[in-house]
Structure formats: C-alpha cells, structure tokens
Amino acid sequence: xxxxxxxxxxxxxxxxxxxxxxxxATYGTYYxxxxxxxxxxxxxxxDRLLPGMAREIVDAQRPLYAAGLLGCPCGHQRDRAGSxxxxxxxxx
Amino acid sequence: xxxxxxxxxAAAPDRRDLxxxxxxxxxxxxxxxxxxxxxxxxxxxxxxxxxxxxxYKSLLIKMLRHEGERAGNKSFLGxxxxxxxxxxxxxxxxEARLLKAEYLAEELKHAIMFHRVAVGLDRDFALRDVPYAxxxxxxxxxxxxxxxxxxxxxxxxxxxxxxxWRESSYVPLAKIAATVERDELGHSExxxxxxxxxxxxxxxxxxxxxxxxxxxxxxLDMFGRSDSPNVxxxxxxxxxxxxxxxxxxxxxxxVDRKLEALGLDVPAESAGRRFL
Numbered sequence: 111x112x113x114x115x116x117x118x119x120x121x122x123x124x125x126x127x128x129x130x131x132x133x134x135a136t137y138g139t140y141y142x143x144x145x146x147x148x149x150x151x152x153x154x155x156x157d158r159l160l161p162g163m164a165r166e167i168v169d170a171q172r173p174l175y176a177a178g179l180l181g182c183p184c185g186h187q188r189d190r191a192g193s194x195x196x197x198x199x200x201x202x
Numbered sequence: 203x204x205x206x207x208x209x210x211x212a213a214a215p216d217r218r219d220l221x222x223x224x225x226x227x228x229x230x231x232x233x234x235x236x237x238x239x240x241x242x243x244x245x246x247x248x249x250x251x252x253x254x255x256x257x258y259k260s261l262l263i264k265m266l267r268h269e270g271e272r273a274g275n276k277s278f279l280g281x282x283x284x285x286x287x288x289x290x291x292x293x294x295x296x297e298a299r300l301l302k303a304e305y306l307a308e309e310l311k312h313a314i315m316f317h318r319v320a321v322g323l324d325r326d327f328a329l330r331d332v333p334y335a336x337x338x339x340x341x342x343x344x345x346x347x348x349x350x351x352x353x354x355x356x357x358x359x360x361x362x363x364x365x366x367w368r369e370s371s372y373v374p375l376a377k378i379a380a381t382v383e384r385d386e387l388g389h390s391e392x393x394x395x396x397x398x399x400x401x402x403x404x405x406x407x408x409x410x411x412x413x414x415x416x417x418x419x420x421x422l423d424m425f426g427r428s429d430s431p432n433v434x435x436x437x438x439x440x441x442x443x444x445x446x447x448x449x450x451x452x453x454x455x456x457v458d459r460k461l462e463a464l465g466l467d468v469p470a471e472s473a474g475r476r477f478l
Contacts, residue, residue, distance in 0.1 A: 135280065135283060135284060135287070136279070136280035136283040136284075137276040137277055137279065137280040137331070138277075138280065138333075139277050139280055139281070139333045139334075139340075140280060140281065140283075140284045140340075142287065143342065143344065150291075151287065151291045152344055153288070153292070153342055153343050153344030153345070153348070154284045154287060154288065154342070154343055155340065155341070155342040155343075156284075156334070156337075156339060156340025156341070157340065158333065158334065158335060158336070158337055158339070158340040159337050159340050159341070160337050160476060163337065164342075167341070167342060167416060170412075170415065170416070171344075171412070171416075173412075174409060174412055174413075177408075179345075179405065179408065179409045179412075180344050180345055180409075181344075
C-alpha cells in the first residue's frame with residue numbers, strides 16, 4: 111500500500127529544487143512533477159518509492175539541475191539547485 | 203480505412219524503418235539467452251478451463267499480478283497515461299513521439315492478451331486493480347533519458363520473463379509468450395535507440411551516466427531476491443524454468459554489453475541495490 115509518508119517525502123524532496131507535486135494523475139499512484147515557477151510539467155513519479163528514496167534521488171540529481179541537464183526550460187530548478195536553499199526534508 | 207488496413211498500418215512502408223524494432227534484433231539471430239531448467243520439468247500442462255491445484259493457481263495469479271498488463275487493471279492504464287504525458291511533454295523529435303505512440307499501442311495489445319488469460323483463469327482477478335508494487339515502476343522520469351532507460355531496462359525485464367514463459371506449464375501463457383517477448387524486446391530496443399542518440403553528445407552522455415546510477419540497481423532488483431522461497435515452487439510447477447539469480451545474471455550480461463557499447467561505465471553490481 112502507498113504510504114502517505116512516502117508521498118510527503120517525495121513532495122518535500124522535490125520542493126528543495128523548485129518542483130511541486132500535482133494531484134494524483136488518472137487512477138492515482140502517479141503524480142506529475144510541475145515546475146514551481148511556471149507550472150510546466152517536468153516529469154512524473156509514482157508513490158511506491160521506498161522510504162528515503164526520493165530524498166536520495168533528488169540529492170543525487172541536484173548537480174544535474176544545477177547544470178541545466180534536468181529541470182524546466184525556464185531555468186527555475188537550475189537556479190534553485192545552484193543556490194544553497196533549504197536542506198532536503200525541510201518543509202517548503 | 204478497414205480494420206485490417208488500420209492494424210497493418212503499423213508496418214506500412216514509410217514506417218518500416220521505425221517500427222517494429224524487434225525485427226532488426228531478431229533478424230541477426232536470437233537476441234536473448236536460452237534458459238535451461240536445472241530441475242526436470244513437469245510433464246503435465248494445464249489449459250484454460252481445467253481445474254488447477256490451489257497452489258498452482260495462487261502462484262500463477264501472483265505472477266500475473268506482477269506482470270500487470272491487463273485491460274481490467276486500472277493502475278496499468280494509469281501508468282500508460284504517464285507514458286502519454288511524457289511523450290507529449292518531453293519528446294525530442296516527431297519521430298521519437300511516433301515511436302512512443304507505437305509502443306503504447308502495443309502495450310495496450312498486451313493488455314487485451316493478458317485480459318483473455320486472466321478471464322480464463324479467474325474472472326474476479328480480471329478486474330482487479332493491482333498497482334505495480336516494485337519501485338522501478340515508480341522512479342521519477344524527468345527527461346527523455348529517464349524514459350529511455352525505463353524502456354531499455356524495464357521492458358527488457360519483461361522480455362526475459364516472457365522468454366521463460368515459452369515453456370510454461372500453463373498453456374494460455376505459453377501461447378502468448380513469444381509475441382510478448384518479441385514486443386518487449388522491441389520496446390527495449392526503442393529505449394536503446396533513444397539512449398544511443400542521447401549518448402552521441404557529451405552532455406547527453408554525462409546525463410545518461412548520472413541517471414544510470416538510478417536505473418541500473420532498480421533493473422537488477424526487479425528480478426527479486428536470489429533466495430526467494432517461492433522460486434522452487436514456481437519451478438516445480440513448471441511456471442518458471444530458472445531462479446531469480448540465474449535470470450538476473452543472464453540479463454546483466456546482456457545489459458552490460460549494450461551499456462558499454464554506448465560508452466557508459468557500468469555501475470558495480472551491488473551499488474544501490476535493495477533486493478539482493
């Protein structure tokens with residue numbers, strides 16, 4: 111069963127790079143990832159990640175956002191990942 | 203356009219170079235390894251409508267729950283919708299978007315095929331909503347390279363399992379195994395074509411190398427624990443030929459060779475793994 115805690119983890123991890131979770135898509139389980147600045151869809155994620163995994167993934171991807179290899183064309187994630195920002199897990 | 207013409211349209215001359223991608227792979231010989239069952243395979247076979255031993259039916263449904271591609275599985279259809287989202291939002295070229303459309307059509311064909319198997323097995327199961335449990339189906343996909351890795355690695359997992367089902371003691375599954383194997387291998391090849399294009403540029407290869415650390419352990423984890431207590435039961439009933447460790451190693455050898463051909467460094471086998 112999906113854990114609300116895991117979804118919250120995902121939400122918090124992505125908030126640190128300027129990405130927010132949309133409402134669950136279609137029949138649930140999957141969420142669109144939206145650019146916090148312009149609302150553009152930048153990907154999707156499911157709610158069965160293992161505990162702690164979302165934070166690990168976003169932390170590992172932080173240099174990719176900073177380099178502009180991941181993230182919205184508007185540049186918001188590049189700017190967020192390049193700045194110190196709040197630590198992963200902190201509420202946005 | 204007639205129904206037959208619409209179906210055959212996928213192989214129309216102007217699209218023959220693009221789809222189906224399994225054609226080129228099989229034209230060079232059997233692309234997948236053969237699995238030899240260490241135990242003697244049972245001589246019986248069960249067909250649709252025959253009474254099934256309770257444990258056999260339970261294991262078969264467990265296997266089909268993991269497979270997931272059923273028309274009556276709402277979560278599978280939801281997952282297909284995420285693929286559409288990515289195809290619409292992240293496609294790099296019109297050709298890539300068309301390939302994704304062909305992929306989706308073929309997965310929906312599988313959903314009908316497995317629906318028929320499910321109805322023949324257990325009518326309640328045919329309409330059961332079973333979200334994918336494995337985390338590999340839930341990893342974030344934020345770029346075309348993520349999606350390419352998903353297809354290359356996760357659809358290939360499906361091809362390896364379908365290869366194993368060719369000799370299944372459950373006749374309806376054995377009947378569709380070759381088609382599913384071929385199609386899933388084609389989907390994997392689609393991902394590989396995308397990866398080849400991405401890795402042709404230094405920044406693309408840098409991105410792919412970084413994302414591989416996310417996808418590679420998940421792909422290896424998909425085969426389950428090497429000491430899974432259920433595996434001997436699957437083999438005894440003729441529902442599988444080989445154990446998780448053996449099929450994982452065959453898969454790893456196939457994948458590593460193709461990753462190296464892209465110029466990528468293959469991660470350590472144990473790095474990031476959750477299910478050894």
